[in-house]
Amino acid sequence: MGRRQGVGIGFLGLAALAAAPPPQPPELAIHVGHLIDPERGLVDHDRLVVLRDGKIASVGAWGGHERSDALDWSARWVLPGLIDMHTHVADGFGSTNDPAEPLKHSAEATILKGAEAARIMLHSGFTTVRDVGVYRGLSDVALRDAIAAGQVEGPRMIVAGGYITISGGGGAVTGAPKGTVIGPEFRIGEAHTPAEARRRVRLLIDGGADFIKLIASGAVLAIGSEPGALELTPAMQQAACNEAKARGRYCIAHAHGAEAIKVAIRAGARTIEHASLIDDEGLMLAKQRGVWLDMDIFNGDWIEQVGTREGWPAEYLRKNRDTTDVQRQGFAKAVKLGVKLTFGTDAAVYPFGLGARQFAYMTRFGMVPMQAIAAATSEAAKALGQEGKLGSVRPGAAGDLVAVDADPVADIAALRCISDVVQAGRLVHRADAAQRCDRP
Template sequence: MFDSVSGRLIDNAQVLVVGNKIARVGANLSAPAGAETIDLGDATLLPGFIDAHVHLSGQSSDNWYGDFFDNMMRFPAEQALYGAYNARITLEAGFTSVRDVGSTDWIALGLRNAIDAGKIPGPRMLVSNYAVGSTGGHADQDPVPPQKIAVAGPIQGVCNGPDECRAAVRYQIKYGANVIKFMPSGGVLSLSDPVDAPELTQDEMNAIIGEAHAWGRKVAAHAHGDKAAKMAVQAGVDSIEHGSFLEDDTLRLMKQKGVFLVPTISAVAHVEEKIATFPPVIADKGRAAANHLRTTFRHAAQIGVPIALGTDAAVGPHGANAREFNFMVQNGLTPAQALMAGTCNGARLLGTIDKVGTLQEGKLADIVAVPGNPLTDIQATERPLFVMKDGVVVKRAR
């Protein structure tokens, strides 16, 4: 069993589950009379994996132009069915908790509620609803002529000035957001904004983060650019997503303030693999981000910035989330550190460490088993033998 508190393995481990919670954990426990016993053989038990950056309601393909058309043409009800499929395969991949940081038409909210009600299988979800950002920024729509599409406003997360930014946060919370996602810098997969330019003023960032914290919500900042990330950190943000161009002084400030980095190396890896399929302006931004992100990540690991696993699944394929463990190891983390990034660190960032993230008595029974020893073969995380969420077996290899 992997102990995600110490980063060590416990041999001959057993976990006793009663109802939906872990009742006992230890080596060579005796099973109570009448208990069902599941012997997984040569396997390692881990806490359910946590992906702190997904978009379950979407999925890119090899055709950016086709994706753009599909997103324009699909009704929200149809897109929600795709989201339900993505939720199921994410859970079967061992990810029992996710943070969905941006969707449209309240689809992620609907997925979360249906999963919580037990109507569809999927991971435990924290959702942000619409991401918050400026007109023309990464949270806004691509530049479709305004005569053909409604101009977005604060209810869809698009805001200008501190007052509108506060309203945008309040709308997301009104409709059930557990977390607020905002866009202080440009994005890769959008047409109209440079990837590293700040898109909000300091006053706007202060308003977004201050309002969210006043309502008891954590805040995630999509920030490739260093200047925008530093402004967000100074405003009190809880995590920086991507962080492609972060400088060491910003990383040191993040460590000092306890701000998490959610690096999403999987996303840039996918963009690199499919770079020829994107419009030229997006391909150029993708190359620049990919060239810098791995260096930034290595520096963050060396400096000691807290890191939580996130994949940006939807850019890359859902269900392949565990590839991020290997990418993190390739770029400076030990296997134990990578596993902690995808378990206890993720739970700390999400604010759910009292319920999940470790295999300890009283925690929810979110358990994954992988073949062999993931400390010597981190890619074993990509081949789960067994998945349990909330005490219910979701996947069990023959």
């Protein structure tokens, strides 16, 4: 198939260019000054953390167990590696003023751009990402596998493979000049009936997808698609979620509109992405069903400022204005009601590496800093079905840690300044003081 051939070529290109990964250290000991445990909501001081075989082997007091070979983080605040639950790393390119941007990049160029985006994400403290859809089908699978094999530097990736969407919907490439041929690799998940939705789910899972992404409503950054409109019918969403479950996977739903959110929750979606126009009924339904909301409340400001300056389509800007403030109000309501919330930013809408800016928005709209940290660590791990394995500092968890120079529990903005990153027990990033913070 042409689609798989394109992805395969990209993977081989990455493998050829990548250097052999460094050997896994048998053990890494770290003297931690302040260890943030989001599962317990506590900060422990003067700790010795030992990582072995890529996992946390032990956490204990430093006093009486001093080790001369320990990495010195005694002046730093340390927390589990961050998890961004809503990214588009594998697409590689960011949003532009061209709605048909995905068509301008070959399979090889796309995956190489994705590799650079992955490196940036890792170095900014995100050791795990959920990549929630690509336009060129299955390119995310190739990038995930290259990272897992040690051929590309990047975060642990959980990927969707593509989108279940209607033709011309929120997950389709729209806005191309009349007569443009959009190849099948860009339409891997298009469906119009429940039976088609089931077939597309099987195709994505057979291609390596870890979960299924439904485009339940229209989108902000798509021509001809309205965020408040229901796009996938209830029957299609139910069929897709049932098929995913039968194949040992789960579904999530891009859903801005109030009705689309409720349909997706009833169909069995595990997380609702964006949830911009959620109403009180939707909030209570999410709480009752134990569904996580993954609300990207930072990037509306980026779209307004940069999109206006760079001449993004007027339709994009109008829909962004219609959803930004109301989404933040919904987020604040969700916090008060105790609805489960994770950390998802829609990385690619804004430049990769700036995702930690969202933390300040989460505290501005109702969370305390420890809640925001948990949303990007222990709570995200629960939504991934990886409780205690990711986003945790307990023994047996993945050896993923990030260090910052100031206390993020006192000032969440400290997470914009990452000094060191350890992934799977290996030090993968150490920044000079001048390079620690993202751009102002």
